[in-house]
Amino acid sequence: MQQLCGLKWSHDDRELASGGNDNQNQHSQQPALRLTEHTAAVKAIAWSPHQSGLLASGGGTADGCIHFWNTTNCHQLNSVDMGSPVCNLAWSKNVNAIVSTHGYSQNQIMVWKYTSMTKTIVTGAGDETLWFWNVYP
Incomplete structure (x- = not known):
């Protein structure tokens, strides 16, 4: 692996996912799984707290894509083109939704319902202002 860009432990602390500048996700020194679908550095990695083995x-x-993986059976579940670099991903702990943040040219934060991947909120940050939203109960 070249430069390390992202690193996340699964919620049960049994799996470690890493993203690199070589456009791949992998687990540990001798990866159990190597995911090679990305065409740019993998910076954003998030494990679902709702489903074991679900990695975004x-x-x-x-x-500029978000890929969803089942690390248990090594299958790609879905891929969504965001149209801009994906900077960060975070799953909601309360509901089955994921937040994505994006770089230029969109500079936005989006909340997506999983598995439909429909938007539930969009906010801009091009003016360097941060807005904090209480989206879920």
């Missing part, structure tokens, strides 16, 4: 990964500038 987001690609950088030349990619």
Whole structure:
């Protein structure tokens, strides 16, 4: 692996996912699984707290996609093109939804219902202002 860009432990502390500048996600020194679908650095990684083995990964500038993986059976579940670099991913602990943040040219924060991937909120941050939203109960 080249430069390490992202690193996350699963919620049960049994799996470690890493994202790199070589456009891949992998687990540990001798990876149990190597995911090679991204076409840019993998900076954003998030494990679902709702489903064991569900991993989301987001690609950088030349990619702009969020991929969803079942690490138990090594299958890609879904891929969504965001149209801009994926900077960070975070699952909601309360509901089955994921938050994504994006770089230029969109500079936005989006909340998506999983598995439909429909938007529930969008906010801009191009003016360097942060807005905090209480979206879920």
